[in-house]
Amino acid sequence: MSLTAVASMTGFARARGNLGPWAYAWELKSVNAKGLDLRLRAPPGFDGVEIKARAAASARLARGSVFINLTAKRAEAEGTARVNRAALDRLLAALDDVPLHASLRPASLDGLLAIRGVVEVVEPEDEEAQRAALEASILAALDLALDDLLSSRRGEGAVLAAVLQERLTKIGALVAQADAAPGRQPEAVRQRLAQQVARLLEASEALDPARLHQEAVLLAVKADIREELDRLKAHVASARKLLADGGPIGRRLDFLAQEFSRETNTLCAKSNDAGLTAIGLDLKIEVEQLREQVQNIE
Structure with a gap:
């Protein structure tokens, strides 16, 4: 732990x-x-x-x-009432200049104090x-x-870590299946290449058999997925170590998930065997689900 x-x-x-x-x-x-x-x-x-x-x-x-x-x-809380003397004085001075009609009564103190701004309530500080x-x-x-x-x-992170470990276990198992797939064994590869060369020679007698075999060998080398399998195994180990170390590992896990996706896509592109292609497609599903979960990690 x-x-x-x-x-x-x-x-x-x-x-x-x-x-x-x-x-x-x-x-x-x-x-x-x-x-x-x-x-x-x-x-x-x-x-x-x-x-x-x-x-x-x-x-x-x-x-x-x-x-x-x-x-x-x-x-x-009750505030403190305070008369704004400056405002009241200005109001009184202004009233002195206003002639009163006979029907109007002079301003009273309570009326003046009711005017907004003359009395202020000061809130406690x-x-x-x-x-x-x-x-x-x-x-x-x-x-x-x-x-x-x-x-x-952290509680949700513990659940996510368990889910990621499960995904890594499935990815590791699929990588092992791909490694042991009958279609990538030397004899199976040799038979497929021999069949392809034979079909080409049947189609055209002008083709050079030696050159065809040479090209077939080059294609076999390019189609070899040993490097992708080794990298996928290394990525599984790296991801497990990050989960064991803990902490803010989300960015590094996201980078690894992208590497998983790239190697899996390359594996599928190189595969010329139906069984191996099926394993590669299952790998792509697991890797995509891994990437989705990684987005939630800090």
Whole structure:
């Protein structure tokens, strides 16, 4: 068992908390991405928290499109009423210049105070120490949410690793079948080439038998899949080692999956035996399924 687990890029986590009049909550979710794409939202006034949260997430996540959302709400509190004397003085000065009609009553104090902007309600503000404690508490909750997100991603990663091991086992078995296929044995190859040369000679007596045999040997060399089989075996071993080592191995597994696909396509292209071609097609199916699963690995 590896000390560093294989992780998926898909996960979800929440963390809530409160301090004094404040209640807050983090929500984190991540999906597949080629690199690390952090999308963080925080309410106004929490710019400092947003910067530190982005740094904390970047330090713990290697890949994935990660959505991080912070909500924070202060409990209802009574504000302090304050008369805006400057606004009231300007209003009174403006009224002095307005002649009153006989049917109008002079402005009253309660009427003036009801005008918007004359009386202001000042909301309570956190002291610097209280604000620092609140931000520290919010960031501590983010660490817990990141723990849960990583645990979620590792849980799915363990399932994916088991699926990939199963695919690698099937690929290894198909490679062994291809290696032992009767159609690639020297005697079978010799018989096919002899039959092809015979058919060509029957079609035209002008052809040089020696030259035909020479060309047939060259074709046999080009059609040999020994190199592709050896590479496929090496790729299976490399993929198993990556899974055993764990950690952020998704990019390297993706590269190996592309190499699997290339070698399998070459094997199918070189095959001139029906049985070997059938094995190659089964290999292509397993490799494609491997590539699909690898896209989820961090």
